[in-house]
Amino acid sequence: MSAVVTGIGVLTPNAAGLSEYWSATLAGRSGIGTISSFDADGYPARLAGEVTGFDPAKRLPQRLLPQTDRMTRMALVASDWALADAALSAQDLPEYSAGVVTASSSGGFEFGQRELHRLWSRGPKYVSAYQSFAWFYAVNTGQISIRHDLRGPGSVLVADQAGGLDALGQARRQLRKGGRMVVTGGMEGSLCPWGWSAHLAGGRLSTRDDAGRAYLPFDEDANGWVAGEGGAILIVEDSEAAARRGAPRVYGTIAGYAATFDPRPGSGRPPGLRRAAEGALADAGVRPADIDVVFADAAGVAELDRAEAEAVTGLFGPRGVPVTAPKSATGRLSSGAGPVDVAAALLTLNTGRIPPTPNVSRPAPEHRLDLVLEPRTAPVRTALVLARGHGGFNSAVVVRAAAAPVQIPGPRVPAAPAR
Template sequence: MTTHAPLAGSPATGHRDPALVTGLDVRAANGSGTEAFWQSLLEGHSGIGRITRFDASGYPSRLAGEIDDFDPATTLPSRLLPQTDRVTQLALTSASEVLRDAGLDPTELPEYGVGVVTANSAGGFEFGQRELESLWAKGPRHVSAYQSFAWFYAVNTGQISIRHGLRGPSGVLVSGQTGGLDAVGHARRILRKGTPAVLTGAMESALCPWGHVAELTGNRLSTADRPEDACLPFGERATGQVAAEGGALLVLESAASARARGSIRDYGEVAGYAACFDPPPGSGRPGGLVRAARAALADAGTEPSAIGAVFAEGAAVPELDSQEAAAITEIFGPHAVPVTAITSLTGRPGAGASALDLAAALLAVRDKLIPPTADAGHVSAAHLIDLVTGRPRPLAGDAALVLARGHGGFNSAVVVRRADRPRQSFRPSNETTGR
């Protein structure tokens, strides 16, 4: 496991080859496939609804962001199905799509030229529950040998690496919701050490009774009965989060490698990244989100005035929303930058949530559009932020800031911007987008 540590990498350390996103694939409750997901965001389409994967009638929280159009039997070899949890099946499917989207054939790069870094905070919960039920009901001889690795939070990295022959530096991050950003930050470190490309991002799926109970212990899930009332970030009626599955994978590639192989995609540059921890509870010191954001801006060599949008965590928990709104205001000033929170449309799939935010920020910078937050009702007057609601808004400038926090004091931030190199016009095909 890679430790969660701050990244020092400001422009003052000298020129570094830009880290470009040359492939992107999204799996989300409101749309799978990059362009389908993006269109859903722009239209304000929510994927939150009643839990159908199990009988949730006896639970206090009965809504989730489920991916209801995924059949692993149509995308994966049959031999892999009994070996893997749903989260790994999602990750393997997404990995194939993101390599295709990037036009990246690993065999055309050096043997150790492509690494894998993913984040996951739950592991294969559904697989684990199924095997525990077999243990209790039938005995240890009926527990699958695959349980030894199918439950593990590192399994996505391992299975992707094996299936696609990606033998470069690899790792896994376990840092709650910040994991999607932390995985990309670590992947960028790997590029700077000389590896041409890294497949990175985060995927989560723990929508089973065991996983849902684990979520409930955090006391942050909404108990609303109607999807439109469930996840209201920064709204006065906010009552909590909504569990979900999904995430995003991307190919992060050095600009030199992308040029050398004639990359057909360019979603933008991961220009800045930083992470830090909150101080100990009761210390009286402020949280670390402002520090992480400012460090990411410095790493990108970017002033706050150059940021066209902030993609907020949007916890939909009043106390956490107040903290994030105050942090944004401290960095940018009152109502000085458009803010959006897409978890209102996707739910919160652990580490996958920040990966989805990052994907949305890249697409926003590409298309110069900010997707709206779902209607959160009246925004508290105490939140001095310019929340984008109702319809997309034009994005001014070429950069966006993505914020994330994880339970236990994790804080991470990423700056993305349009890359400087020339682009080729491209309209994704149905095969590429997964539609």
């Protein structure tokens, strides 16, 4: 048994839909700009990767709108797209054999802020009853499960940026326990004053106002990252079950996964990212020489970029493997970032096109990385995806190509049945 990806739904600041995302990513088209969802003039950081043009009323039943936060609406739509891409529904599977595993860093911040404002400005009777769950980290898992009648195991991972890869690792674990299919990934949407204050508290947001120079991972001019919203939902199936039902496409295999935690500051011990990468490679049964491309965590903060570069060069050697960070066009999407990178890695495996790291023009030579600055054509069979979360979380996933490349679905935004 292996865990294969048979469906992908992507919603990011630079595109909505899988084909659209891939076109934007290969072109290096940026979705970063001045925040429009609230007045950010009084804040030191004013740029973000916002999902624009997203109208949930056109994609979801009206009854769901009052009870969901923006990030849940995006997660529901992306899961609709992913299941449609996989040509799969709960009715195709034995009851309790399909579950949901998502990752979240903040929960429904926008919903929570609105209801807290009502509490203090108007009184408790004006607070929505849906506040009891709409803010919660696990709400995406619950709402996706309800919408699609997925009654198998459900869980949520909370590990900031690393959590999205942890969700994929947990999904694979559920399949090994006998599950047939898991809807998994991560989606974030905390671009509101409350959420923005939390982002700023980390002290690592870029304060530049030039969208093309704000988020520059591994660049000599790196000055912090830009936060964003969005993410990706993936359908992960047992390979034998996918073959039996005649899945229309298999994008690739989740071949390896590992997670570590950094030692306490001042301990003198090295960060844990390299150990996570080594663990994922060992889990996949591959050597460093087998990895054709690395999708980097790409913090855009000088000391964090240095630590990641040391982990990569220590494992692969100086300029030993192409390294890319397409997230410099979207911003860092917290728990949504890892699944988006895995989606990009799978598309790379199927097209032989490595996407670029937009906006970076002067890679810092001390990092000694083969940083992909323009789309690159190369035979790619195995990719490594890295992620780090605030506070010391590290995760790594190895994805391997399927037996034959698949055709990337053309532009389409399928509508799931309104329920």
